[in-house]
Amino acid sequence: xxxxxxxxxxxxxxxxxxxxxxxxxxxxxxxxxxxxxxxxxxxxxxxxxxxxxxxxxxxxxxxxxxxxxxxxxxxxxxxxxxxxxxxxxxxxxxxxxxxxxxxxxxxxxxxxxxxxxxxxxxxxxxxxxxxxxxxxxxxxxxxxxxxxxxxxxxxxxxxxxxxxxxxxxxxxxxxxxxxxxxxxxxxxxxxxxxxxxxxxxxxxxxxxxxxxxxxxxxxxxxxxxxxxxxxxxxxxxxxxxxxxxxxxxxxxxxxxxxxxxxxxxxxxxxxxxxxxxxxxxxxxxxxxxxxxxxxxxxxxxxxxxxxxxxxxxxxxxxxxxxxxxxxxxxxxxxxxxxxxxxxxxxxxxxxxxxxxxxxxxxxxxxxxxxxxx
Numbered sequence: 001x002x003x004x005x006x007x008x009x010x011x012x013x014x015x016x017x018x019x020x021x022x023x024x025x026x027x028x029x030x031x032x033x034x035x036x037x038x039x040x041x042x043x044x045x046x047x048x049x050x051x052x053x054x055x056x057x058x059x060x061x062x063x064x065x066x067x068x069x070x071x072x073x074x075x076x077x078x079x080x081x082x083x084x085x086x087x088x089x090x091x092x093x094x095x096x097x098x099x100x101x102x103x104x105x106x107x108x109x110x111x112x113x114x115x116x117x118x119x120x121x122x123x124x125x126x127x128x129x130x131x132x133x134x135x136x137x138x139x140x141x142x143x144x145x146x147x148x149x150x151x152x153x154x155x156x157x158x159x160x161x162x163x164x165x166x167x168x169x170x171x172x173x174x175x176x177x178x179x180x181x182x183x184x185x186x187x188x189x190x191x192x193x194x195x196x197x198x199x200x201x202x203x204x205x206x207x208x209x210x211x212x213x214x215x216x217x218x219x220x221x222x223x224x225x226x227x228x229x230x231x232x233x234x235x236x237x238x239x240x241x242x243x244x245x246x247x248x249x250x251x252x253x254x255x256x257x258x259x260x261x262x263x264x265x266x267x268x269x270x271x272x273x274x275x276x277x278x279x280x281x282x283x284x285x286x287x288x289x290x291x292x293x294x295x296x297x298x299x300x301x302x303x304x305x306x307x308x309x310x311x312x313x314x315x316x317x318x319x320x321x322x323x324x325x326x327x328x329x330x331x332x333x334x335x336x337x338x339x340x341x342x343x344x345x346x347x348x349x350x351x352x353x354x355x356x357x358x359x360x361x362x363x364x365x366x367x368x369x370x371x372x373x
Contacts, residue, residue, distance in 0.1 A: 041218075048221070049155070052150075052228070053151065053155045057151060068136065091129075101122030101125060102119050102123065105118030105120075110325060113368070124255070128249050131252075134245070139238055139241050143235070143237060143238035146230060146231065154227065169210055172206040175206040178202070179196065182196045182198075183196055315342065316343070317340070317372045319337065319338075319339050320335060321369065322334075322336045323335055323336050330362060330363055331364070332356075332357065332361065332362030332364050340357045
């Protein structure tokens with residue numbers, strides 16, 4: 001029974017405090033009550049904390065969009081995070097594109113120029129996909145997590161103490177208002193003397209609680225400078241992760257460019273029909289010298305000298321433009337940039353020449369070769 005009485009008294013006291021704060025807040029808004037202003041330093045700290053929170057949220061959300069453009073995937077990751085479970089690994093866009101290229105190249109034939117190039121491009125795209133995955137993991141750990149910890153941890157504590165400070169201020173101003181009214185009534189009647197004494201004691205208590213809460217809030221807010229320093233280190237980590245990612249991608253593309261070498265401007269498709277790519281007349285008479293296409297920067301070699309060789313009975317030196325894996329024992333595997341001897345054999349398909357490297361001989365596709373003078 002005593003516990004029930006205590007609970008009822010506490011509930012009544014809490015309700016009275018809440019009502020008092022509500023009245024004080026309303027009268028302040030209506031300009032009917034005075035308001036204790038916080039000191040300028042504390043106000044600046046509060047403004048700095050609020051500004052930090054707003055921009056941290058914006059940077060964090062946009063970084064998540066940058067690292068994971070798919071909104072559905074972001075929602076799924078959020079749900080798994082709240083359930084404290086690891087999200088299932090999914091193939092990313094570069095990896096998916098790479099797999100499509102590899103599958104297409106395999107079906108077109110690794111021995112064809114287009115098929116071989118597709119496979120090499122696909123392998124590079126998959127490596128870029130792996131680098132992309134590493135960027136996301138590193139950035140999430142070293143950049144996003146600290147920002148999220150501030151929003152969900154430190155700032156929540158600051159907001160809680162700030163709200164408590166606001167309540168203590170309302171209590172203080174309500175006590176000031178009651179004391180002012182009691183003193184005004186005392187001038188008319190001495191029976192209010194006891195009420196004045198009670199109001200003065202209440203004011204001293206509320207002032208002490210307000211000062212204490214203001215100090216607690218100030219100490220928390222001064223930690224924002226340390227938060228900025230920590231976020232600066234995290235930002236450096238994020239920049240370093242991006243730098244590593246873009247450097248990897250650049251190197252992968254350089255390696256791919258070297259592997260692909262130069263593509264002839266006219267080559268035969270899988271059904272032995274011409275590809276339809278036009279050859280400038282200025283290149284038709286060129287012998288042994290590649291020309292550079294202005295639109296793509298790819299080296300283009302005129303096939304006229306290769307055709308001349310097929311019509312002759314002699315042999316010539318040729319540079320291999322890019323790697324080729326022999327499909328069977330009648331063909332010769334090639335490595336980019338190596339020099340081999342080539343010659344024509346009567347009755348051989350027009351797409352091929354006979355290649356010779358030391359004691360090794362075999363058919364080689366003419367689209368992989370550049371004749372040397």
